[in-house]
Amino acid sequence: MIDVNVFLGAYPWRRIPGTSPEAVLRAMDAVGVATAWVTHLPSLYWKDPAEGNPWLYEVASREPRFRPVPVVHPGLPHWEDDLQEAAERHAVAVRADPGPLALAPTGVDMLRLLGAAAEVGLPVQAAVRLEDGRGRHPLDVAPELAPWVVRAWIRSHPRLRLVITHAERSFIEEVHWGSTPDEAARIWWDISWVWGPPEEHLALLLATMGPARFLLGSGQPLRLAETPGARLDLLDLAPDARAAITHDNARRLDPHAPEPR
Numbered sequence: 001m002i003d004v005n006v007f008l009g010a011y012p013w014r015r016i017p018g019t020s021p022e023a024v025l026r027a028m029d030a031v032g033v034a035t036a037w038v039t040h041l042p043s044l045y046w047k048d049p050a051e052g053n054p055w056l057y058e059v060a061s062r063e064p065r066f067r068p069v070p071v072v073h074p075g076l077p078h079w080e081d082d083l084q085e086a087a088e089r090h091a092v093a094v095r096a097d098p099g100p101l102a103l104a105p106t107g108v109d110m111l112r113l114l115g116a117a118a119e120v121g122l123p124v125q126a127a128v129r130l131e132d133g134r135g136r137h138p139l140d141v142a143p144e145l146a147p148w149v150v151r152a153w154i155r156s157h158p159r160l161r162l163v164i165t166h167a168e169r170s171f172i173e174e175v176h177w178g179s180t181p182d183e184a185a186r187i188w189w190d191i192s193w194v195w196g197p198p199e200e201h202l203a204l205l206l207a208t209m210g211p212a213r214f215l216l217g218s219g220q221p222l223r224l225a226e227t228p229g230a231r232l233d234l235l236d237l238a239p240d241a242r243a244a245i246t247h248d249n250a251r252r253l254d255p256h257a258p259e260p261r
Contacts, residue, residue: 001229002250002257003033004125005165005190005217007041008059008066009052013137018221021059021066027225028065033216035065035258037092037125037250041222043071044100050082057089064258067092069125073101074113083116090256093123093163098149099142100130105149111156118160123253124153125163128171128193130222147174154183161253165190165217169201176209188249190217196231203235211237211244 009019018027019041028036038060043052049071060068072082072094086094096113098105117124128145145164154162164175167189176184191214195201206214216232218225232242251257 001031001033001216001246002035002037003028003218003220003225003228004037004163004215004250005127005192005219006036006038007220007222008038008056009041009043011041011222012045013131013140016221021063024221025063025065027220031225031229033225034247035067035250037069038066039069039071039095039125044095044097048076049073049101050076050079053082053085067254067257069093069095071095071097071101072113072117073103074109075101075103079113080116083113083120083122087120087122091122092254092256093125095125097126097142097145099144102142105145106152110153114153114160115157118157121159123161123163123188125165127166127219128164128168129166130219147171147178150175150187151178151183154179154187158182160186162187163190163215163253164188166193166219168193169195169205172205172209176213184213187213188215188253189213190215190219191228191231191245192217192219192223194231197234202231206235206237206241211241212249214245215250216246 008021040052040056043049053070056068056070060066068091070086070091072079094117098110103110172189216228218228
């Protein structure tokens with residue numbers, strides 16, 4: 001399995017256990033995840049997120065099961081160099097969350113990054129939210145991503161590919177059915193925030209949209225590593241549909257992925 005939504009490092013708003021590379025690897029082993037797309041979590045909250053990317057690349061170079069997703073802040077000088085480095089280091093994607101980075105979600109800086117990432121062939125990853133709003137720290141005022149923003153993003157460049165995490169059923173449906181078939185085919189969704197039984201939101205999305213649009217993602221260590229696999233276990237999925245979600249779709253997005261073990 002490939003988990004496309006994993007973080008390394010401390011969270012500024014609360015103590016989170018299991019944030020070290022070693023702890024994340026143990027959690028991956030416990031649930032049978034072979035490869036993880038990893039982001040340096042503190043980078044999302046640093047004034048210059050690029051300062052965390054060298055550490056991320058170094059960790060990924062030592063552990064081939066980690067595929068780096070560096071943070072790029074298009075509102076800072078030399079962000080183009082950070083994007084180029086991500087491409088040269090074969091990062092699986094780049095991450096830009098406008099809320100934590102204090103960016104206008106459809107402002108000129110964000111749109112410039114989306115276009116540049118599309119030109120170098122890197123998907124852009126962003127989260128709708130990282131934590132349930134009911135439990136957020138009072139100082140955590142970053143706005144959540146809105147469906148209209150994702151629709152505006154995917155329409156901004158014909159070759160842009162997006163990986164959106166932590167979205168619930170209504171968000172996914174609003175974007176998917178409000179997009180053209182070509183646009184919808186360039187957006188992938190992780191299942192970390194999609195309810196399974198008894199609501200059956202995941203089953204409905206798979207029945208109406210098909211498995212090609214979905215990726216296994218946990219959000220660990222902010223969320224439990226076991227949850228997405230358990231949701232799939234509770235569904236009556238054909239082997240090829242489950243394989244699409246757990247690894248095939250992610251592998252197609254990552255031409256430099258390690259060979260399956």
